Amino acid sequence: MSRLDRLVVLLETGSTPFIRNTAADQLSDLAKAHPEDTINLLGRVYPYLKSKKWETRISAARAFGGIVNNAPLWDPNSEKQIKLEKDAEQVFVKEEIETDPIVKKEFPEDEIIIKKEQDEELQKLTKNLSNLINFDSFSLHELIKCGTKLLASKSDDTDREDYINDVTLLGRIKRHRSSIIPKEETKSDLSKESSPNAHTKEEPIIKQEPGTQQQHDNLASASTSPAPPTGSNKPVSSARLKAMQRRKAKANAKNGANKIRSVDISQSSLSRQMIENGEGMDIDSKDSTPQFDVTSQQGGNKLVVETKSSELSPLLSQQNKVAGLIWQFQGVYELLLADLFDDQWEIRHGAALGLRELVKKHGKGAGRVMNKTLQENDTNNAATLEDLAVRICVIFVLDRFGDYVSDTVVAPVRESAAQTLAALLIHLNEETVIRIFHCLNSMVLQKDMVAKCWEAKHGGILGVRYLVSVRTDILLANPEMFDDVVTMVLSGLKESDDDVQSVAALTLTPIASQFVTTRKNVIGTLLTVIWDCLVNLRDDLSASIGSVMDLLAKLCSHKEVIEIMQQDANENKENSFENLVPRLFPFLRHSITNVRKAVLRTILEFLSIEDSSTKAWINAKTLRLVYQNLLVEQNIDVLNLSAQVYEKLLLEMNNNKFNIDVIFTKQSKSLLTLTMTPIGISRHTYSMNTTLIMRPSGEMLGPLNDDDCRGKKRKPDESTTDIPIEDLKVNIDSPIYKGDVMLVGYDKLIGMRCAASAAFGKTLSYMQSEETLLKIFEAISGYLKSCHATSVLLSAFIVEEYATALKERGLKPNEKIVTLLSGSLNKVLQEPESLPHFRELVPTLKAVRTSCLQLFDVFVTAAKLSPSRIPQIPVVVQGEAEAGPGAFGLETAEKICNETFVKLKKHLSATHRLSANQALEDAKHRILVAMEESRLAFTSRANSIFAGFAAASLALAGVPKKLNPIIKSLMESVKSEETLVLQKRSVFSVARLVQQLIEVGKKGASDKIVKNLCAFLCVDTSEVPEFHHNVIFKENILSLRKEEAQIDPTDAAAHERAVREAKIKRNGALMTLDQLVHIYGPKLFDQVTKLKEMMIEPLRYLSKTEEVSQDELKGQSVIDALGILRALFPKMDKELYPEVIDNLDLFLPGLQSEYSVFRYSTAKCLATICSVVPAKAFIFIVNSVLPMLKNAGDVKQRQGAIETVYHISAAMGASILPYVMFLIVPVMGRMSDSDHDVRVLAATTFASIIKLVPLEAGIPDPEDMPQELLEGRDRERDFIQQMMDPTKIKSFDLPVTIKATLRKYQQEGVNWLAFLNKYHLHGILCDDMGLGKTLQTICIVSSDHHIREENFKETGSAEYRKLPSLVICPPSLIGHWEQEINQYAPFMKVLVYAGSPSIRIPLRGQIPDADVVVTSYDVCRNDVESLTKHDYNYCVLDEGHIIKNASSKLSKSVKRVKAEHRLILSGTPIQNNVLELWSLFDFLMPGFLGTEKVFHEKFAKPIAASRNSKTSSKEQEAGALAMESLHKQVLPFMLRRLKEDVLSDLPPKIIQDYYCELSDLQKKLYKDFAKTQKETIKTDVQGSEKEGKTHVFQALQYMRKLCNHPALVMSEQHPKYAEINQFLISRNTDLRNIEHAPKLLSLKNLLLECGIGSQDSEYNNNVSKKKSLQQQQQQQLISADGVISEHRALIFCQLKDMLDIVENELLRKYLPSVTFMRLDGSTDPRDRQSIVRKFNEDPSIDVLLLTTKVGGLGLNLTGADTVIFVEHDWNPMNDLQAMDRAHRLGQKKVVNVYRLITKDTLEEKIMGLQKFKMNIASTIVNQQNAGLQSMDTNQLLDLFDVDDTGNGAKVEEPVKEETDTNGGGGASTNGDIPDDITGGLTGKAAGAVGELADLWDESQYEEEYNLDNFIKTLK
Structure with a gap:
């Protein structure tokens, strides 16, 4: 697989958007550097536009766009282009004459033929252009009437045949589609053909040519090539060709297994038509001869396989002849047009994305042809683009696919089509834009339609949305168009359909400014519609409100709109701000989160209006409704936004001289009561007094009714009611009104109350009247002494927020208030025991009391104790209203468990004491458990209260003389508070306290706090290990061990609790220290000297091993220092970095330490430093750490270095890219280390960094990368390129004379073996039988022996000492090896170590002197002790699959052999089970495929399961993915060539x-x-x-x-x-x-x-x-x-x-x-x-x-x-x-x-x-590694591109429909291993799984369909 292939594959397999996007960008860079390869690159990317995965399509579109953007614009009328064409023609003619003597003679005739063909081609194009669709044929009525719908996948709807014929628009689109995609290849037509006219003689049936790489991949959807042209009418020939084609397809499928193949997109339908008609071309049968002639004979029982050499396809010759005459993107453009009407929504979506990217830059080139006048070309271009525009409009009407994401719907195909339209609009003339506009207008308004189609309306308004954003110029130049837009928007806003309404609002948002300036007369109407819209939207699930409100907010940011609103207000009181803004209030508690956000954003916009006359709506009701939002809002974003609105309200009221005292005083009592509602415990809750909750109408809610969660509404006077009907609404706040702790959760409830308390405190800080303030604070003071914990805590928060808010504005709290509150606060802090037992926790005490009664019951019933001896216990428990000093408390229960229990037991008879003992102990245990629960609940709330009181006291009165109670309370909360909101409050208080202590000079106290915080930070042993427990580990790499030993199951619960407590403590300390780092910035080490002392000083002990071994505390201080530095370094100010970077040398002894724990901690710390300041830290890594990997003499150094690299790769993730080159080779070398831990960690690290190499080259150098690193990296890059690209590997020249002539493929094999040798890798040579594996092995073994010998002579180094090589083979081959070595390398001394024990014993002494020792597997097993005494250079296993069973004694014996290089030879590396592969790699590179158990779970199990025909589609997918993953991991270390691939002269x-x-x-x-x-x-x-x-x-x-x-x-x-x-x-x-x-x-x-x-x-x-x-x-x-x-x-x-x-x-x-x-x-x-x-x-x-x-x-x-x-x-x-x-x-x-x-x-x-x-x-081993070009180190780049599922980190990706592209397994056709296998999913299974992929992540849509982002790309 070439680097290009790997980049393309990353579009799909890239694990993060960063990697996928980088791959896409690099493909576009490649197109920039090699413009001649543009079409080839597009052909590779095009199939990914059809992917089932959203992310893949988006990345492919990005790559597609990048590639076409770098291609030159096509303008055949420019002088430059005409000159280029002429030059190219001359060169072509010259080359033809020079290379082909026949051409010399027949040139004139050929020239005539070529000319004739070109003319015919251009005539066809002209004809084609005349058939383009225009808007005259567009009829919305006809399209909707025909009944065709494009859904998520193929629909069973049949088209109404009377509408789909050649004349109709849809019929013409269908005909075009089938002319692009041959019938047998079209996955689905627009609809089922029900009309006899669906195909006419005009419709071409495409035949295609096999035997050419470009052609056989014509469409990604087709895994086989279509039938070749026969060129003859003979039926026999035709049948033979069909059969041949089927077999060829099978071979092609075999070759392309597991790959999405590239597509030949250089052809257009025109060239295809030409070839179809066979005009000007003599298609001879010999031309279409496939590479292999596979002939079936004797009824199919016999196969003949012959090798043929293929000739140049006539189709390609044809393409060469017409290249440069038409637009180079014509082929891909037509394919995308055809895909635009596919039944699968993903393919339609991909096509729209591709067209968008293509048209964006190259729209002007479409339809232009060489040899036409500029005027003709302009006409053609306009017609082509109009044709595309019509098709997009048809998609708007026909597409019905909608994806429901959270509370809104997204139509990805229509959205992307709209973006394509936007890209197209840039290139269109005004006339066409207006025609498009009218077409969209008809869709939106649907004037004459009886039954209106909302999807068409939605598509139309989407088109309008983009049109108004892109061609605002035409809009502004045509007032009537602008008016139509406004009409459409108004129509859309009045529409009953949510989605249309939403897009209508979004349409006007981007042109709001132009609208406001040019259409002042319509503003009033629009505002009326919007405000009415808000009144009429009664549906609780209406998603469009958010968009409508955003439009309102945008409009209201314009002065003109405010003026018009003020004008309206003056004319009509109904339209005043005072009346209008409250219309937003009902949506404050809307059930859709986005709507609640939108309404708050809109209110913020109204608050931002500078004109104070618009603020009349700010009143007590507004303040109260927003405050209530804080009390009941569960969503954290909306809660924060509510707090922001409330603060802005307060600020505006203060700035505009509102009387906050008057406004708030009336509300304060009821709001305080609501805020102070206690929060209970599960099943014992406290409801809010809902009669104090105000509705948006200004009325109050009725009392809560448990049967009706909406609550009963008091019947208001009908005339005053103008709010939506409440009974239609879902009351999302019901659980909060009820205080339902189980449903809502304590953390959320206390979070809302904290926000409300903060708002209450801030409001009080704005109040001026001392009298009013004192009244309110007296009430708060009462709550400070409440019997409810919640009230006590929240009242402390109000006090703290009040004092803090005043200090921020430079004011001081009122002295009377300080005096009033200080007493209560200080009393509790100094006398913690004075806290009462809280009323909320009474149920826990009652549970304890019940357990005590149950114990007494057991004494009476089971132990037969007289009831008179049972003592009475109090009925009332502490915390109840009527409780007195003698009430039942925990001390009562404790007494019962200890004294009473023992006393009562003494009164039992011996028999009963024995028989009832277990029952009594169980009852006592239940009391202890209940007591623990009660105690924990009380302690937790008490700690929160102490911290709250300490923070309030600190804020109110500053640093007190008596610090201890305050520090203790706050630190306790920091280290043990489980509720994050409360812990954060304490964190801020502690940081403020440290700051204040430093300011007043109390350094001792601040140092103590910092020291304790550092101790808390190091308490979590999963982050900072303990020296004491790990001091015993010296030989291991700690990263490979679990931090904790196995927990005794009996202590599992206690251990889990301890772990949770440690994490809370660390989190609290980390947040506090982060806050200090933030407060002090660059002055941190100057001001908080203790922190530097704790962080840097102990590192000096790393080199003092003796001191540390005598004093474990010093050892722990070192680990703690590293842990603190690692935690805080990322947050530190940049000016402090040199303090650490200059001390990096202190870390070296840590990496070389004999203690595993020091190496581990140092490695993790260094990794963090590298992730923060890579440029500076990597100099240290390259110069000081990486050389340690090569230190053969010190395993500790190698362990420390590999552990560092491992953690660096984990910590830095993708940001390691610029530095990855430095790591590859050193890590690779350690994959064969003699130390098991180093090997395993090296393999794991290699896995994570190698996949980044294809991305590395395109990354710009970081600005601060020093010159020395840049130079070093360039050297490494050259070296890696040689390693990765077989074409750059120098051929390995054998330094010895081998008495044989190596064939080309054998030399390549030796090169590969030499490559493995050079980088200390090991592999399996699994060439087909008979290709000379033995000879290739002899070449590399003898060469390496010679090279070692030469090096030893030069250096005398023990590294190059003489070592024999060991060949282990089946007994029958011992003589064969001996003969072959003697024949080919007679200078090698061979020792055959075989025969009976009496023969073998004398031979043992000769082993060190031999060059090659040949033995059998059985002998190796029996004599393993003797053989493993020696080290070997090579250990070769011939027929190595013999060790497939890892647990056999034979396998274990072979694996004990120590050798520098390990090689397996096998014609069939996997026989019965994939699991066998593990054993082979366990010999080659132990740890490379994980442990056998992990391998079984990750690969063997899913692969085996997926083979079963009854497995589910999900299991089949898992198997396919596991197989793909295994492929990538092992193929680089396996080389397999089949005979038919390398031996053209081998007989069939x-x-x-x-x-x-x-x-x-x-x-x-x-x-x-x-x-x-x-x-x-x-x-x-x-x-x-x-x-x-x-x-x-x-x-x-x-x-x-x-x-x-x-x-x-x-x-x-x-x-x-x-x-x-x-x-x-x-x-x-x-x-x-x-x-x-x-x-x-x-x-x-x-x-x-x-x-x-x-x-x-x-x-x-x-x-x-x-x-x-x-x-x-x-x-x-x-x-x-x-x-x-x-x-x-x-x-x-x-x-x-x-x-x-x-x-x-x-x-x-x-x-x-x-x-x-x-x-x-x-x-x-x-x-x-x-x-x-x-x-x-x-x-x-x-x-x-x-x-x-x-x-x-x-x-x-x-x-x-x-x-x-x-x-x-x-x-x-x-x-x-x-x-x-x-x-x-x-x-x-x-x-x-x-x-x-x-x-x-x-x-x-x-x-x-x-x-x-x-x-x-x-x-596993198929044609993919047919030769070094597609295999070998190239595969290294895909190496370990493993989803990080193995580590439990990753997610299941959306399903791939087809992992492999071929059809079934079946028997071999040629006697060799069959190379075709369907690993992927097809048919129904794929369909079912595929549906899961339809549900994308909401953020993906937001990103893709963000209008603003999109518009930027067009400008």
Whole structure:
């Protein structure tokens, strides 16, 4: 995959908008740098416009826009363009003549043809332009009448056939669409064809050319190419071509698996028409020859695969001929036009986005043609653009898709179409704009329509909205148009439909200024409509109110409007501000959040009017209604906005000399009462007195009625009521009126009350009258002593806010008030015990009392204690109104649990004491739990009150002499307050206190507070670890360990509570310190010296390990300092950065420390510093930290460095981009580190940073990046480019002489292996069998040995000391390896470490001296201790899939081998299960795919689940995504080339199944066995016992053997033995006779057909001639062809017994002349290679008999050209390997593979199971890595582009409909691993899942359809 491919893919896979947008921008930069590739780039991006995912379409549109913006404008009439065209023509002609001698002779004729073609092309274009649609044919009535609707997806509505014909507008659009997209490729037409006229002879049927990359991808929606042009009318040829095309499509699909393919958009319908008609082109059948000739023969049982070289497609030649004559975007423009009417809304939306981007800049080029006059081109351009405008208007009418987002509807297609129209309007002349306007006008007004269509109206008004914003000039120049706009807006505002009303309001908003200045006469009417609108909008769900109010706010910001309103007010009191503004008030409590926001914004706008005469509406009612908003508003944004409005109200009242005393005094009592309503606990709530709640009408709510949450309304006088009917409204505030803590939550309730208290306090600060103030504060003072906690707390808040507000205005609180309140406040602070038990918490005490009574009850009932001994306990509990000193309290319960319990227990008899003991203990435990709950509830509220009192006291009277109570109260709240609102208040108070203490010189106290805050900050061990607990860890990387040890389940609850408390404490301290940092800015360290001392000084201990080990406190102080610095550094002032940056050297000893915890803390701290000041910190990282990664001698340094890089990548996220280059190579090198932790962390880090590399190049340099980093980065970038781009990798020149000629692909393979070697990576070379994996391995191993030897001579470094390499292979290949090494690299000393133990023991001493040690897997397992004593250079596993089972002893042994480089060779890396892949990578790079458990959960499980046909679409999607993710992660480390890809000279391989019927004997046995076993098997399969499963397997084995030969199952123990014997005697035959085994008969026939043993056949026929066998044989030898048969065969069996039967019963008896050899498990491994060599070298040996297990691995048997499988392996991979023993390098003949299969048996059915196994192998390693161009390090960029789901961080993405683009799995067509697999979702499954993707995030719409943002892009 090239860098370009990766960039394009990022449009879809980019995990964040930043990454997707950066990719899009870089694509546009690419277009800028390479304008000639514009069309190619668009072709790649175009398919993503059809994506199901919103984000992908938006990113694709951005890329699309960027690319077209960089293309030059098309103006064929400009002199420059005409000159360019002429020059290009001359160059083309010259090149043709130079390169093609035929052209020289025939040039004049060709020129005539080309000229003729060009003329025809232009004539067609002219004809096409004359068929364009214009507004004359637009009829709203007809469009709506036809009944066509474009919904979310295909609709079942059929078009009314009498309306859709060629004449109608819709018919013409349909005809155009089908001329662009061939019928077989059109996913859906506009509607079902019901009319015979739907297709006429004018409509072209497009044929297309296979064999060309650009063409076969014509549409993203089509995964196969259409049928090729036949060029002949012969039916046979046509049928063959169709079949060929189907197979070609399959191959194409295979090649493009898992990719969205690029599209050839360089063609227009004109060129397609031309080719369709075949004019001027002789389409010869040879021209359309595909790359592979795949011919099906013999009824489909046989396939021939041949390789052909393709020639240039005539279509491309044609495109070259007409290029430069027409607009270069004509092709993509037509595709987008066709997509605009697709049934899928996503495709329509993508098309609208694409057209928008295209038209924005290039609208002027559309329709223009070379060789036409300017006037003609202008006409054509105008006609083309008008055609587009008509289509957009049709979309407005027909599109019905709406997406409901929260409380409003968005129509994405209509919105985007409107934006396209806006882009189009820029290029249109005034006449056309006016025609569009009239068309839109007809949609909005629908004057003659009986049943009006609101969607069309909505589309029309949307169009108008954009039109008025973009072409305001035409609007202003045409007064009648402006009047029509106003008419439409007024019509829309009066409309009953919300969405139309909303857009109508938005239409006028951008031109409000022009409207106000030019249409003063209409302002009054508009305002009346708007105000009436607000009165009439009674529906609680009306979403348009917000837009209407925004329009009102915009209008009211103009002086003229205010003047008109004032004028109206003077003329008519009804229209005064006093009457109008209150119309907004009913919406203050509207059920839609956006409406509540809009009304507050509008009120703010009215408050901002400078004219004081407009403020008459500000009165007591206004103040009260906004205050009530604060009491009941749950949404935090609206609450903050309400507070803003209230403050602005107060300010305006103060500035305009309103008498706040008078206005507020009347309200204060009732508002204070409402504010002070207690907040209870769950199930014990306090309701507000709703009779004190004012309605917008000025009347009061009635009392709350539980049955009616709306509340009863007092019947007002009908005449005075002008408000909406309240009974229609939903009362959203009912739960708050009821004080429902369970529903609303304590945090929200207290948040609202805090906001109200703040408002109350601020209001009091504006009051002047001392008398009034004292009255109110007396009431507040009463509340300070209330028995309700809420009232006490809130009254303290009011006091604090009152004093603070005065201080902010430079005033002091009234002395009398200070005196009145100080006593109450100080008393509680100094005597905390004086707080009463609060009334709200009485239920908790009652619960304790009930538990005590239950205990007494247990004593009486269970322990049989006399009731007279039970003491009486008080009935009344503390906190109740009637409670006295003796009331029940916690101390009473404590006494009962301790003294009373023991006392009563003593009175029990021994028996009862024992029997009732458990019940008594349980009852006592229940009391303790209830007491704890009660105590916690009281403590929590008491702490809040103490903090509130301390803050109030501080604000009122300043810093007191006695500081302790204040500091203690506030700090307690900071560290333990669970309610964030209250904690924040305490935070601000503590920060103010520190500031005041520093100001008055009390440094000791402020230092103590700061020290404690730092201690609180470090209390959360998940953020700041403990030294004491972690001091034991020295070898580990702490980031890989969980911070906490496993919790004992019994303490889980306590632990959870402790964790929560620690987080609260840290959060409080962090907020407070942040506040201090904010207050002091650059003077922080000067003023708060303690903070610097805590932060910087302890870092010096990092280098003093001995001191730290003796004093753990010093160790903790270091970790704390790092934790504090990490927490506060991001908030610090920039001027303080040097204090830290200059001390970075202090961190180095921390990274090198022997303590894991120091390395961990230092790494995290450094990561934070890097994220804040990357430019400065990265110099330190590059110069000091990264070199530590290379320190081979010190694992601690490597651990510290990799941990730092890991945390830097996590902390910086995307902002690491400019620096990512420095990290890639060092981290990559550590992925093979000897330390497990370093390896794992390096792999994880690599995962997160590698995916950013494609984005890196386009990022501008940060301004402050130092020069030395810039230079270093450029070096790294060159290096990375070489690494990433195979074309830039220098070919690896072998430093040694290999006695073989490497083919091109082999050299590429060696280059890849050298690349892995250079960067210490490890991989799997999984080339097809027979491509020379052994040779490539020998090249790299011998080269590396040589290079090490040279380096050692130069340096003498231990790093380059001599190390042997170890090759581990199956026993049959040991000789093969020895021979190959000796043959190709004779200078390498080979030691074969094999044989019996007595042979091996003497060899052990020779291992260090050998260059290559070759051993087998079994020997490695048995001698693992001896082999692992040595270090190796390379460890190569041949047929490495043998270690697929990670838990086997063999795998574990192999993984213990220590080697610098690890390499696996395997033709089939995945056999039965994806999980096997994990084991292979666990050998290569442990930790790379996570732990086996994680891998199983993340990949194996979803992939396996998705294979099941019954799985849900969601599971299939999960499987597809997991497969895609696995692909990206492993492919860079796997190289696979298939023979057909790299060997054009390899002969074809023909695979066919050879069926044979069962013999009578077999049938009898098979039927009997099947009948008797069926039920047993059924039971076994359903059961779970191991024996059952074994029995099933045995039964299958039996049936399989029976298919081969009855003799394999017929023993004397067989229950039917006697019966069968009788049967055989009656037939006068023998069990071993081949007539009972049809497979042997078939095998005999096959061999005879191959010419093997044909003389025997003649001999058998001529027995009568009585020639002796000797004579016969001599006769054969004399004949010319007797010595060597025409064909030679490999015969594979599974079982040795079956080989015996083939040998003895067939070859020896019936084909005695056949010479054969045999290779099976009994053959000595050392002799196997010599047998192979002899067979290859001696062509007179006809047959080699092999078992699949022994003969199927690694052997080269190209001497044979026929492969016969008598038996088949359960695992098809083994058979695939076996057949490729013959079909490999060196084979010159066609290879025939025959598979003998018995019909209607188990054997036939097993073939179905193989598909599943093959699919897995081909999906992971398929054609995607066909060569280095598409594989290898290029894939590194997609490496680990993993959603961060693995870390539990990410979300499920909206569903991809198709992950892979091909159709089904199925058997292999060419005998190799089938490379096609459908991993994605199609059909119904995809549709169902796809619907989920329709619900987008609201913010996406806001961003995409923000008019202002859009307009900016047009200017």
